[in-house]
Amino acid sequence: MAEEVAAAVGELRASFRAGRTRPAEWRAAQLRAIMRMAEEREGDICDALQADLAKPRMESYLHEISLAKAACKFTLKGLKNWMKPEKVPASVTTFPSTAQIVPEPLGVVLVISAWNYPFLLSIEPVIGAIAAGNTVVLKPSDIAPATSALFAKLLPEYVDNSCIKVVEGGVPETTALLEQKWDKIFYTGSGAVGRIVMAAAAKHLTPVSLELGGKCPVVVDSNVDLHTAIKRLAVGKWGCNSGQACIAPDYIITTKSFSPELVDSLKRVLKRFYGEDPLQSEDLSRIVNSNHFRRLTNLIEDKKVAQKIVYGGQTNEKQLKIAPTVLVDVPLDTELMTSEIFGPFLPIVTVDKIEESIEFINARSKPLAAYLFTKDKKLQDEFVSSVSAGGMLVNDVALHLANPYLPFGGVGESGMGSYHGKFSFDCFTHKKAVLIRGFGGEAVARYPPYTAEKQKILRGLINGSLFALILALLGFPREKH
Template identity: 60%
Template sequence: MAAGVETVAEELRAAYGGGKTRDLEWRVSQLKALLKIINLHENEIVEALRSDLNKPEYEAFVHEIAGASSACKLALKELRRWTMPEKVKTTMTTYPSSAHIVSEPLGVVLVISTWNYPFILSIEPIIGAISAGNAVVLKPSEVSPATSAVLSKLLGEYMDTSAVRVVEGSVPETTVLLEQKWDKIFYTGNSKVGRIVLAAAAKHLTPVVLELGGKSPVVVDSNIDLKVAARRIISGKWGCNNGQTCVSPDYVITTKEYASKLVDAFACEMENFYGKDPLQSNDLSSVVNSRHFDRLINLLDDEKVSGKIVLGGQRDKTKLKIAPSIILNPSEDSLIMNEEIFGPLLPIITVDKIEDCIGIITSKEKPLAAYLFSNNEKLKNDFISNVSSGGMVINDTTLHLAEASLPFGGVGESGMGSYHGKFSFDAFSHKKAVLKRGFNGDVSVRYPPYTNGKLNFVKAMLSGNILRIIRALFGW
């Protein structure tokens, strides 16, 4: 086990207690250091992502490097405004008074990252934690060892290690970290480990953000531009880490009469994107490791699925690659319809009427994302009103992650809490209520002895009836 893991929270608490992380200039300096890492070490980061996931340089840059850079620049631009006390209105109850909401750091926080986007899913929570004035420990995923090593090296070189620390390792190190007292834990990963994190946090009443996953549905109506819809679904599924994405489309719902057209559109656009033999494409990421490869093949070769593969199905374990695969109407009790896929497999299930999609989605656990392709305004409104999900996109997939003005997070089984943009700052802040009063305006009505006249005055004040207040005041 790495030296110092058992005491890392205590060590950073000493630095936090000295007040340095609360200083605005310190926060700015650390954010600038993060931006410097991103700008100066792009090639090193890209190579690490290629080593871990065979991630195309385009995806590495657009989804991870550019995203982290944008988040850092936004925090630097808005930090002073985010930290300013927020003035709020007061009522007659406390008159005369003024009130503010003050954002203060929580203290020493733990970020446990994951392997599918190992750079940005480490850096963006750190940006939020530092912006809010916390000391932070990052535990990168051991499943993406090259990126974990790069993060440890670069943050160790550029950041203030008395308040920003990286702990590498696997389950033993994570277990020791979770035994310590933190002021917040931010975990990205699956719901099984999420429950372990939540149970550990409960021992210290530590607040937790859980960014989990789930089976994100895509509903495809027939009154759409099919080519555009197919391209956007392919982009969100296979163009985002080859399906290894928490908001990746997990299954499609369409009508029985439209399914064949949709499959044909997928086949056409897939060939345009990845060629006749997608296993040879340099634009598809590999499956992260042999364990996940075997898990996905088990889903694909399930007897309730194997005869229903209408596109793809090829695999190459030496390259850890599985071709984009579409399964039409797998059995509802098949593994692929009951486990989060997290890979390049996409089931399509059919219904008689597209409106039936809402009942199917709401019968399952709440997903991290839900997508609808339709030009039917009533269906759009019904979908938004009745489908509970962490986020939602109409007529596209995954793009809500690109908007810093929108919170990103789950609901129910797909997680709790949110981040991105100012929501990242808020995730690591305590919103402290501050009420200020002078010594004027002190009234006897709040003090004993309590009389009927005082009670009548209080009731009149609460009613908001001016005439009643006057009567109570003068005893009319």
């Protein structure tokens, strides 16, 4: 395996050095091919997502296929402008000169993807890497084997295989990949594996982007359109892979007095969405595999947790399904409240005053996303200015990732770096500083020996003195040849 990986990386590096990926025409052709793949093989993609996650076809299209196509379209529209050098002002001390920032590809990059949105989270970073002019290896998640196999089959049919490759497999293959020298590694997944990726990258001083997760809070104020808020919250939690999403709400914070009304509204909406027996609903994704099913059921089998369930809790191990489950005031020292849930449980934390929610959030690791539902402008302003999170959305859930003009990424333990839209291009681009001078305008004061007169002129230049610049250009003090 190590030899095969090394050979693949060697081929990609040769293609990059040959300049194959640099022309805008090559980049655009690959992006159009990916968009065509998403259109022509939509049925195959939906089938793979159904096999991996029992994902409803509507979710597959809305949350994965349509967003991938939109990313291609947005990138194609902006690509030539993004590739242009950016002219910037020159300084007095370098006069006469011109300055520019030249975007250039990093080289050979590795994209390690996640299983929960196995199509979108694989292809969108690849879109950014291609747009920036890199060669790329995609390592799909082995936990979503049907989608991984589909990538291995389809991508070579649509894109330039001398520059874009797929490597399937699990831990051994990922380990072999991480032993190689890369010019950038983009990883989506857990913080535990993120640390492994970062340690491997450090051996080669390889830059990394880590798209991790965390416990995404939702603050629900009593001053709110509750019916609309709960519908949006519910579909953002359970309509996203049954909560198996990095930006899915992890817990709610509301006041003690408002909690009963909020819980009643949640129950009504969940029954409307998924019926009296949600385990039979075709609109609810299953848990990805038996290991994750057992991990999740262990969370609610804790006696301190089980007694806090106010709705749901049913499980079916054969179908790998868990019903939407709501809990109230779970002890904060339980694993449910200390680790990222990544599943269909939604605990509610109650506080005396809604303003206390900000302190509660800030006392914990910075989340990938933070949500607030309120009509109170003062609370909204305080939340936006005081809470640190990778991204933030007021009065809805998860939709901020659909805006290509906003960066998507984490902060602190929820990740580093960002992508989406032009930010994906920037993620895989080095911004090279270029200063161009002619041979005129020679200032002799810059050269030794540093006389008192020269020092005076140089200090003036550093401080932006026009008089000093004129003296320098006129050759004062006179240089003796």
